[in-house]
Amino acid sequence: MKSIFTGILVGLLSLSAFAQKNYLTFEAKIENRNGDKLYILGPKKFKKEINLNKSGVFKDTLKVTEGMYRLNDGVENTSLFLKNGMDLKLTLNAKEFDESIVYSGKGAKENNFLAQTALYEEHYNYPELFAADETAFEKMTLNKKQTDLKRLADAKLEPAFAAMYTKEIEGATEDLQRYYKEEQKVKKLNNAPSPTFEYENHKGGKTKLEDLRGKYVYIDVWATWCGPCIAEIPHMKRVEEQFHGKNIEFVGISVDTKKDYEKWKKFVTTKDLKGIQLFADNDWNSDFVKAYGITGIPRFILIDPKGNIVNANADRPSSPSLTALLSELLK
Structure with missing residues (x-):
């Protein structure tokens, strides 16, 4: 009788161990969080939404295919390596997102390596x-x-x-x-006349490049779904404020698709985007976008007062070299 009970117990423990290997647990404690939801995105359209619980912690179980995933908090994102059997715990401060990521638990070593690699890449020249x-x-x-x-x-x-x-x-x-x-x-586009555009202005009507002749034009090609684009917004506002009243116009051109038109309108308003905000007429297939060979965003372009291209791939607002250049051109 005892041997039968022991056999059943061993079997149950084995089944339990097997079950644990078929999913992973994920937990995150986030200071200054950007929202009450986290998203884990992966191959084959994998998407897991994790809600903040009553204890102020994001916690859930997932069943995954071993591989690379992305963790997104609605503003920032980072790489993850996931496989079933992990018991992964994350702490971070959303105000210092990449710099503050620390993992513990089973699977921590590989994911800490990914977090440290992101910092290494940020500082690569x-x-x-x-x-x-x-x-x-x-x-x-x-x-x-x-x-x-x-x-x-x-x-x-x-x-x-x-x-x-x-x-x-x-x-x-x-x-x-x-x-x-x-x-x-x-x-090779630099110093040549810029391709033109005529797009809908968020404030009404249409704006074309020729309307801005006589001023430098700094263009930000972006979209509401683009994380790196959104990360540049605070820097763009700072640059716009620094050069307010100078001989330069700041122009945002959205390549959102037509189905996201209302999303774009609301985004510009809620984020209080400054400058001239335009909506490209055919997203990635718009003539202006194709003429500049734009295949990734954000993309920044600087045009001189005569309509010639100063830099077809200009520095980002977050780059100190941009403010240095504009200070020289607009002095």
């Missing part, structure tokens, strides 16, 4: 890389790839993650090479 000639670019890109692979090897992470992230590094290297070639094409 990409402007220098893309300003290099072709020979120097290839050398710098190879060096970056080797450095990234060494960081991964030195971290001594689990083999499945290491193999997966090795492919991420190789893919990122290919993306850099492709982006560099596109950049070289864009640079």
Whole structure:
């Protein structure tokens, strides 16, 4: 009788252990949170919404396919590596999102590596890389790839993650090479007359580039769904305030699709976006967007008072080099 009971108990424990391996637990404690929902997004349109509970914690169980995911709080996002069996805990301060991410629990080592990699990437000198000639670019890109692979090897992470992230590094290297070639094409636009536009103005009517002749024009091509675009908004407002009254117009051109037109209108109002806010007539297929070869956003463009392109891929508002340039041009 005892042996039968023992056998049943062992079987139940085995089933319990098996069940635990078929899902993961995720918990997040966030200071200065941007909202009461978190979203985990992944392959094959995977989406899990996690609501804040009564204890002020985001907590839920998920069943996933092992791989790379994104955690989004509605404003910021970060990479995750998830697999069933993990018991992952996250703490962060939303005001210092990337800098404050710390994971604990099962799966923490790989995810802390991803968080630290995001900070490493933020401080990498990409402007220098893309300003290099072709020979120097290839050398710098190879060096970056080797450095990234060494960081991964030195971290001594689990083999499945290491193999997966090795492919991420190789893919990122290919993306850099492709982006560099596109950049070289864009640079050829500089000093030439700018393609024009005539788009609906949020304040009413339409605005065309020729209406702004006689002033510098700094254009922000963006969309309401674009996280990096939204992250630039506070910096854009600061730049606009710094150069208020100077000989320059700040123009936002949304490439949201027509179905998101009302979302764009509301977004501009609720976020109190300044400058001239325009809605492109055919999102990514708008003539102005295609003429500049824009395939990723945000994209910034600087045009001179005569309508010629100063920089077809200008620095972002968050870059100190932009304010330095504008200070020189508008003095």
